[in-house]
Amino acid sequence: EAGVTQSPTHLIKTRGQQVTLRCSPISGHTSVYWYQQALGLGLQFLLWYDEGEERNRGNFPPRFSGRQFPNYSSELNVNALELEDSALYLCASSRTTGTVGYNSPLHFGNGTRLTVT
Amino acid sequence: GQQVMQIPQYQHVQEGEDFTTYCNSSTTLSNIQWYKQRPGGHPVFLIQLVKSGEVKKQKRLTFQFGEAKKNSSLHITATQTTDVGTYFCAGQITGGFKTIFGAGTRLFVKA
Numbered sequence: 606e607a608g609v610t611q612s613p614t615h616l617i618k619t620r621g622q623q624v625t626l627r628c629s630p631i632s633g634h635t636s637v638y639w640y641q642q643a644l645g646l647g648l649q650f651l652l653w654y655d656e657g658e659e660r661n662r663g664n665f666p667p668r669f670s671g672r673q674f675p676n677y678s679s680e681l682n683v684n685a686l687e688l689e690d691s692a693l694y695l696c697a698s699s700r701t702t703g704t705v706g707y708n709s710p711l712h713f714g715n716g717t718r719l720t721v722t
Numbered sequence: 723g724q725q726v727m728q729i730p731q732y733q734h735v736q737e738g739e740d741f742t743t744y745c746n747s748s749t750t751l752s753n754i755q756w757y758k759q760r761p762g763g764h765p766v767f768l769i770q771l772v773k774s775g776e777v778k779k780q781k782r783l784t785f786q787f788g789e790a791k792k793n794s795s796l797h798i799t800a801t802q803t804t805d806v807g808t809y810f811c812a813g814q815i816t817g818g819f820k821t822i823f824g825a826g827t828r829l830f831v832k833a
Contacts, residue, residue, distance in 0.1 A: 638821075646825070647823060647824065648765070650821075661820050695765070708752065708753050708755060710770060711757075711765070711767060711821065712767070713764040713766070714764060716764055
């Protein structure tokens, strides 16, 4: 079974630019999550998509946005990049979280390392 | 807001010593998951606990879910250098779907 794939692996951008990160979930998984992990820090929840719909978003400004495509792959877009956006962006997928009480495990990709200069 | 607090932030142990990380939620959790992230890697799912007071073991790792379903712990017996990494707990708030991660505990093991 192929794992979660993310592209690109590394990216260097200049402040003010825009970036698009991509994620392909494990086959059969309909939920995609995006997390930001600044160097040495924990996982900050960004966005959750399920069945093409945005289900929840974390405490991030509107310049962080995304979408999920009919094949369940997902994009994360960040506009007007700032220096503090430099981080590892992790995508995770799971089977649909349709049952309260049981939480489908998250399967993470290797992440995209974004550096903003 | 809803938070999952995890302590300690860092732990240095000598190989062979035990290690415990604790996770506490401000609200009741439906379930809790534990993940391990090796240095330079991505988080990998270890286990999920669902029942009040549940205890599960994986070799040298023991996971507990509190009776009130607001706290959890991961205990490693006789640590090895292969245990190094960051251990995250992740809780699902009762009545909701969102998974909230703790800040993680980074374990360093000295041979």
